[in-house]
Amino acid sequence: MTVKVYFFGHFRDIHPDGLIVDVPVGSTVADLARLLISNDPRLEAVQRICRAAVNEEYVAAGLQLSPDDTVAFIPPMSGGSSEG
Amino acid sequence: MTVKVYFFGHFRDIHPDGLIVDVPVGSTVADLARLLISNDPRLEAVQRICRAAVNEEYVAAGLQLSPDDTVAFIPPMSGGSSEG
Amino acid sequence: MKDEVHCRIVSGPIDVKALEAYVSGPENGAVLTFVGQVRNHSRGREVAWLEYDAYVPMAEKQISRIAQDAGRKWGVTVAIEHRIGRIELCEPSVAICVGSPHRAEAFEACRYCIDTLKETVPIWKKEVCPDGEFWIEGEEAIQAK
Amino acid sequence: MKDEVHCRIVSGPIDVKALEAYVSGPENGAVLTFVGQVRNHSRGREVAWLEYDAYVPMAEKQISRIAQDAGRKWGVTVAIEHRIGRIELCEPSVAICVGSPHRAEAFEACRYCIDTLKETVPIWKKEVCPDGEFWIEGEEAIQAK
Numbered sequence: 001m002t003v004k005v006y007f008f009g010h011f012r013d014i015h016p017d018g019l020i021v022d023v024p025v026g027s028t029v030a031d032l033a034r035l036l037i038s039n040d041p042r043l044e045a046v047q048r049i050c051r052a053a054v055n056e057e058y059v060a061a062g063l064q065l066s067p068d069d070t071v072a073f074i075p076p077m078s079g080g081s082s083e084g
Numbered sequence: 085m086t087v088k089v090y091f092f093g094h095f096r097d098i099h100p101d102g103l104i105v106d107v108p109v110g111s112t113v114a115d116l117a118r119l120l121i122s123n124d125p126r127l128e129a130v131q132r133i134c135r136a137a138v139n140e141e142y143v144a145a146g147l148q149l150s151p152d153d154t155v156a157f158i159p160p161m162s163g164g165s166s167e168g
Numbered sequence: 169m170k171d172e173v174h175c176r177i178v179s180g181p182i183d184v185k186a187l188e189a190y191v192s193g194p195e196n197g198a199v200l201t202f203v204g205q206v207r208n209h210s211r212g213r214e215v216a217w218l219e220y221d222a223y224v225p226m227a228e229k230q231i232s233r234i235a236q237d238a239g240r241k242w243g244v245t246v247a248i249e250h251r252i253g254r255i256e257l258c259e260p261s262v263a264i265c266v267g268s269p270h271r272a273e274a275f276e277a278c279r280y281c282i283d284t285l286k287e288t289v290p291i292w293k294k295e296v297c298p299d300g301e302f303w304i305e306g307e308e309a310i311q312a313k
Numbered sequence: 314m315k316d317e318v319h320c321r322i323v324s325g326p327i328d329v330k331a332l333e334a335y336v337s338g339p340e341n342g343a344v345l346t347f348v349g350q351v352r353n354h355s356r357g358r359e360v361a362w363l364e365y366d367a368y369v370p371m372a373e374k375q376i377s378r379i380a381q382d383a384g385r386k387w388g389v390t391v392a393i394e395h396r397i398g399r400i401e402l403c404e405p406s407v408a409i410c411v412g413s414p415h416r417a418e419a420f421e422a423c424r425y426c427i428d429t430l431k432e433t434v435p436i437w438k439k440e441v442c443p444d445g446e447f448w449i450e451g452e453e454a455i456q457a458k
Contacts (some may be wrong), residue, residue: 001450005399006368008366008368008435008437009366009448009455010368010448010455010456010457010458011449013448013457013458014458015412034384036455049450049451051340053368053371054451056368056371056374057371058433059388061442072371072435074366074368074435074447075437075450075451076451076453077431077432077434077437077450077451078431078432078436078437078438078449078450078451079431079449079451090223092221092223092292093221093292093303093310094303094311094312094313095222096308097312097313098313099302102209118278130238133305133306137223137226137290140223140225140226140229141226156223156226156290158223158290158291159303159305159306160170160305160306160307161286161287161288161289161290161291161292161305161306162286162291162292162293162304162306162307163286163287163304163306188348192350192403193403194352194402194403195352195353195354196350197349197350197351198347198348198349198350199348199350200345200346201345201346201348202343202344202345202346202416202419203333203343203346204342204343204416205337205341205342205343205344206342207339207340207341207414208339208340209340223454246401257338257339258337258338269352270426271347271349271427273325274347275423275424276395276449277421278345278420279420282416299363308372311327
């Protein structure tokens with residue numbers, strides 16, 4: 001099955017428009033992250049620093065994906081560093 | 085000696101422009117309030133509910149007045165009752 | 169922060185944008201603006217409009233002191249205007265703008281300014297209602313003449 | 314309070330006046346407006362301008378939820394806009410307006426909204442500085458490509 005994957009922050013510089021990824025049925029968000037990293041070491045930090053969202057809601061890494069899910073890897077937000 | 089006296093809140097309806105009052109040398113703010121009330125019972129609540137300011141600073145009722153002082157009797161403020 | 173403050177009692181509309189501009193600056197990442205405006209009800213009474221009165225010179229002195237104290241304590245820039253005279257429903261009676269590098273200090277300082285203003289600055293309002301006019305003095309509403 | 318909220322991610326200037334108008338009403342005596350604007354420095358680096366990026370559909374959903382939660386908890390009306398794209402120094406990147414019958418709830422709700430927004434809404438900024446461009450991710454500043 002395929003899922004749509006979006007990246008943000010400095011990861012978006014690598015994949016500005018996201019990716020469509022083919023994963024085995026039954027894969028979890030963590031499985032997807034490991035697959036992405038094994039294909040592209042520049043994404044190594046995705047698993048370490050990002051939270052995941054599926055279909056625009058935060059989820060745990062153990063969540064099993066469904067076909068056509070939209071997965072987003074959400075780096076830490078910017079907080080209040082250069083405005084209020 | 086004379087002092088200038090200002091009233092606010094509903095007391096200002098009685099004396100919109102204030103009064104110039106002749107008081108004995110050595111009078112305190114409390115003496116002035118008692119004098120005002122003895123001359124006009126409508127001002128009875130002045131001593132009970134108002135704080136006093138002399139020359140635009142809050143003072144204790146025991147403060148001795150000086151010639152040409154400006155005394156204001158300050159009722160409780162309106163607080164936040166019909167705006168924020 | 170600026171060492172100066174902008175604090176005025178005004179008898180016409182408050183220019184909130186001008187106050188915000190006063191406290192904005194390239195070093196201030198947060199601008200917090202409190203506006204108090206006239207409500208249509210008070211303690212169960214319908215309010216048609218308000219009339220504010222102040223002991224103007226003392227009120228301006230007190231407001232400036234509050235703004236300066238807040239500026240020093242939190243390192244922020246403060247502008248305050250309070251309007252007097254007749255004020256219609258939904259019109260601002262008071263505006264407090266605080267500019268600060270960070271938001272925590274802006275919230276603390278703005279809250280301090282409005283709370284202290286309401287407690288200590290000699291300004292009173294008269295509520296003009298269908299059933300009469302009332303001076304609001306603390307918790308009391310006293311029929312006006 | 315209104316049951317609806319006004320919450321948007323926008324790519325042009327934020328119309329703060331329109332947000333204030335949205336939350337004003339004859340029953341609301343207090344209107345509190347938080348504006349976050351771009352500062353000229355960050356962690357010792359000079360900042361020329363900022364570029365904001367967001368996961369737009371999720372960000373709008375999250376911001377609306379924050380505004381609705383605040384509205385229910387404090388009985389207030391909330392409007393929020395966050396701008397994305399290039400934003401110059403001193404221009405607002407985010408504005409939060411809260412209208413409330415009383416000021417205490419306005420301060421609580423506004424603080425809740427901006428703190429929760431910064432923690433949970435998927436929006437990032439890239440600081441464009443004389444010595445390079447940096448994505449700000451939590452406490453990290455990561456050189457952009």
